[in-house]
Amino acid sequence: MSAALPPSVGPTGLTARALLLGRNLDLKRLDAFDSLATNPLLVQVSGGGRAVLLRSGAVVLFDVDPQAEVAFLAYLRPFVREPLDSPELEQLSISIDPGRTEGLEHDRLVMTDTDTARLQVIADILGKSVLLAHQESRVALAFDRIEPLADQLRRFGRGAGNARILIRHIGESLAIQQEMVGRGEVGDKPEIIWERPDLERLFLNLEAEYEIRERQLALERKLSLINDTANTLLNLLQSKRSLRVEWYIVILIVVEIVLTLYELFIVDHPAP
Structure with a gap:
């Protein structure tokens, strides 16, 4: 907006x-x-x-x-x-x-x-609405960035080669969740409702009008998908690196065995 x-x-x-x-x-x-x-x-x-x-x-x-x-x-x-x-x-x-x-x-x-309590209820809903609008834009951008990685996994059987990129995706989704739940308190009733229960109807009407809960649930589903995709790709990358390290270890062991055999049969027992 x-x-x-x-x-x-x-x-x-x-x-x-x-x-x-x-x-x-x-x-x-x-x-x-x-x-x-x-x-x-x-x-x-x-x-x-x-x-x-x-x-x-x-x-x-x-x-x-x-x-x-x-x-x-x-x-x-x-x-x-x-x-x-x-x-x-x-x-x-x-x-x-x-x-x-x-x-x-x-x-x-x-x-x-226009008593102060009513203004506080209105402000609570409008504040949550603009926060959700911003987070919806951030999640859309995150989807655009993660989609090519998931498509690469589907087409070629391999994901991203940079763990830092995947960790950033996970960090971005966690930051969005923290801002919605922590600072924005999306999904919670404002404290004024507990002091003025007669304003709960106003709060619920505005919450429904701006689809606060529906937008929150939609964002949580998308963030969960981004997290799952990034974690899957990160696990595959770590497994690939672990397998590579295991092969390095095997190669080193083979080289060590060859050198030992060389010393035993060639150096210690030279041909007559």
Whole structure:
């Protein structure tokens, strides 16, 4: 996903914008903000609007005008590890109507109010969505790199000749899993749900709308396949090298026997 139009704000609505800025966001070093809520961290943005900051590297902005957004993201940049050249983006239009039932209607979320707990739930889902979008791109690239190795194994009966390449594939898939489960907490409910069980319906509706669990399971299946392929090729390579070492040992033993026999029968017993 790439940059989109600036948020539009109406008299009874606002727009939430989620951006994945990098690999993770160091929240412990962010001490310049007075938090409005924690777990996840919600802060006031200078110039108007609010923002939720997530460890996964995602930032979700609510009712923040374009100029304030640019300044806010510039301030956060030093605290972002491995920033992305083009941040992932997800956008959601929100209508505020106390007289209506909360829920999604035609790609728009209807809410009764914008209290901090509701914003935290929305930010949790949008943050997971942009994280999954980034990981889906990484897994697609990993598939493109591992596919020729699997095809080589199928056609010629041999895999890659470089163990370092295969170990990198395994490391990449493990890193993606760690970022999803560890920092992103994809598949887990936000802590605010345990304090506000009345918001669980909102959470479940958004989780279903953005297909969070389905996308997570699809990624896990693909990562498992990449891991299995890389491990299989690595085992074949190690077996091949072990067999080669065994042959070297056999050759050395034969040479040693020949030299011993030469010394016994030729050197010690020269011909008369």
